[in-house]
Amino acid sequence: MNNESIALYEAMSTLRAVRRLRPDPIADEVLQRILQAAAWAPSGGNAQPWRIIAVRDEQLRKAVGDLYRPQWQVYGENARRGVEHLQGEARTKRERMLDACDHLGEHMGEAPVLLVFCFNPNHMAITDAELGRPSVVGGGSVYPALQNAMLACVSEGVGCTLTTLLCYEEAPLKALLQIPDDWYTCAVMPIGWPVRGGHGPISRRPVNKLCFADTFGQPLEL
């Protein structure tokens, strides 16, 4: 166990999507600490129903990037249209974010490591599977591990961002990475040293817009 890390609240409050990544390699010991962070995460029944494929092979990374590019193009075009009604700083900020997304769309395969997160639903108790509304509970046993990995990236100075668009290309992605039939993919996280400032200030709603007292919508005064 390595406890040489930054303070918890500093990591959380500076974890941002870093989408411009240098191609330089990530040292093994840095990658080890990021993966260890993921491994520490809790999961339902401690089943740890996830696996990470750390894709470093250049050809495989290029192939994953080639699957991502057209998906981002479609998604990004829609997102650009959603910006048109915005004005002033809100618009500039959103456009800057989309520029970074475009860069990632073009260059994902050049990140030195792509962390492909897989999960097996047979090892999950998905308590909201039959409620007639979108189910999310399976994610409760995998995304804590992703969050741990991203927080570790902050501590290590490594850029990262969580992408889920490759679910639209799950079949070819599974074939490419030899993922067994009963395992599926839930995120691809490119990581690498940042081109620009890396992690830093984030923009989030204040606690009193997100949290309520006793019943939904009732102001929480702390």
Add this chain to the structure above:
Amino acid sequence: MNNESIALYEAMSTLRAVRRLRPDPIADEVLQRILQAAAWAPSGGNAQPWRIIAVRDEQLRKAVGDLYRPQWQVYGENARRGVEHLQGEARTKRERMLDACDHLGEHMGEAPVLLVFCFNPNHMAITDAELGRPSVVGGGSVYPALQNAMLACVSEGVGCTLTTLLCYEEAPLKALLQIPDDWYTCAVMPIGWPVRGGHGPISRRPVNKLCFADTFGQPLEL
């Protein structure tokens, strides 16, 4: 922003389910820091499609606990049967865990705060909704916030555990907490000061059992 927190890797490596909680209240500033940690979490498109209801009212907590108790009884009985084939230390360990779960099942409503996590799927891009297999991607925009809250609990010395069984009682839970039609529940996290040692050593698979190199199943040597 408050950065007086423990080291990131220390928090992650000692976050365990703490199921025996004292009824003593949690100070407002401690609860504020736990909720702030959740608010810092990333989400798809920065939509933050989740809300937390911090249930502190005694009657409401009791009512939530009364919904949880029978659900745990059913789940726990099944879990006890799953222990029968285990031997020695593995069995003792599992039984000790189930004893703690039984305690929580009986006493959830006595925890000083129940954090009820809600989400709105209309604010999520669920890229794996139509794949003909269980969907988890919606969870990618809520469970990072839960993980942040749990890590903050470690830093604050507050016990916590993530439960999802109350999805089986979503309709009455929504009615009780006045949750609007288009919002749903994905976790109830009782928090409180620990009766026993609180957070501490955890048992997880090693990185090399969870992580692969380039393709699924290929050993990763770091």
